[in-house]
Amino acid sequence: MDRQTFLKLLAAGVVGAAVGRSTASPLGPSPNVTATPETSSRAARTAPVSTAVEARSATGIVPVPPPAGVVAGLPGQGATLALTIDDGTSSDVVAAYVALATSTGIRLTFFPNGCYRSWTESAPALRPLVDAGQVALGNHTWSHPDLTTLGDRQVAAEITRADKFLRNTFGVRSSPFLRPPYGAHTARVDRIAADLGHPTIALWNGTLGDDRVLSAADLLAHAQQWFLAQHIVIGHANHPAVTRIFPQLMALIDERRLQTVTLDDVWSAGD
Numbered sequence: 154m155d156r157q158t159f160l161k162l163l164a165a166g167v168v169g170a171a172v173g174r175s176t177a178s179p180l181g182p183s184p185n186v187t188a189t190p191e192t193s194s195r196a197a198r199t200a201p202v203s204t205a206v207e208a209r210s211a212t213g214i215v216p217v218p219p220p221a222g223v224v225a226g227l228p229g230q231g232a233t234l235a236l237t238i239d240d241g242t243s244s245d246v247v248a249a250y251v252a253l254a255t256s257t258g259i260r261l262t263f264f265p266n267g268c269y270r271s272w273t274e275s276a277p278a279l280r281p282l283v284d285a286g287q288v289a290l291g292n293h294t295w296s297h298p299d300l301t302t303l304g305d306r307q308v309a310a311e312i313t314r315a316d317k318f319l320r321n322t323f324g325v326r327s328s329p330f331l332r333p334p335y336g337a338h339t340a341r342v343d344r345i346a347a348d349l350g351h352p353t354i355a356l357w358n359g360t361l362g363d364d365r366v367l368s369a370a371d372l373l374a375h376a377q378q379w380f381l382a383q384h385i386v387i388g389h390a391n392h393p394a395v396t397r398i399f400p401q402l403m404a405l406i407d408e409r410r411l412q413t414v415t416l417d418d419v420w421s422a423g424d
């Protein structure tokens with residue numbers, strides 16, 4: 154094992170221990186539907202300076218304009234892996250992912266639902282990573298409805314409220330990406346999203362399978378199956394089991410010589 158791998162494992166182990174000490178319910182807190190931009194701003198003002206952030210240029214990847222329509226995999230040849238983490242029903246799991254990114258430099262894309270308090274709680278630690286481009290944030294709606302069941306006005310409201318949340322909490326000015334909850338979308342949903350500044354429907358071609366509760370062994374089996382070059386892998390910050398295999402996930406990325414990228418690293422309209 155080389156030194157870099159050891160350090161990553163060490164760092165991830167510390168993260169795992171921190172999660173293990175938590176006394177919170179393993180199912181995480183219930184949604185905080187009253188979270189407000191005011192609390193977000195307060196959290197952001199107290200943000201500490203990050204010490205383990207790499208510049209976006211560290212990837213050596215030149216982004217191309219985000220396409221209109223569905224993406225479900227990364228373009229071209231290469232050895233990049235986009236890990237995309239959704240929802241955030243568990244504050245402990247969100248915090249663990251943020252700590253993992255801080256300690257290892259891994260590049261992640263989060264698709265938060267603003268209705269969960271986990272994101273405002275982790276904002277002070279997360280915001281420096283967002284500012285540095287190590288972490289990207291995309292729209293996953295405010296409260297995770299199946300958009301295909303809603304009227305046009307409600308679809309727009311869910312997307313707009315999530316945009317406002319990302320702007321107020323993390324200073325995200327815009328993102329081309331909508332990840333529709335459950336991957337459920339239609340041409341109508343896509344058109345509304347595009348009109349609101351999200352032309353790219355960000356789906357996936359690999360999964361940790363953790364939209365339901367899985368054992369660590371099952372999670373690792375999914376990672377073995379799907380941590381592949383040019384894949385977009387979906388995971389969820391909802392159930393704590395995944396935090397216990399962070400060292401194995403990092404080792405897998407190293408063994409396979411994969412380079413983690415954010416979706417913004419790959420697709421960006423430019424500033």
Ligand SMILES: [Zn+2]
Binds near residue numbers: 240293
């Ligand atoms: Zn989701």
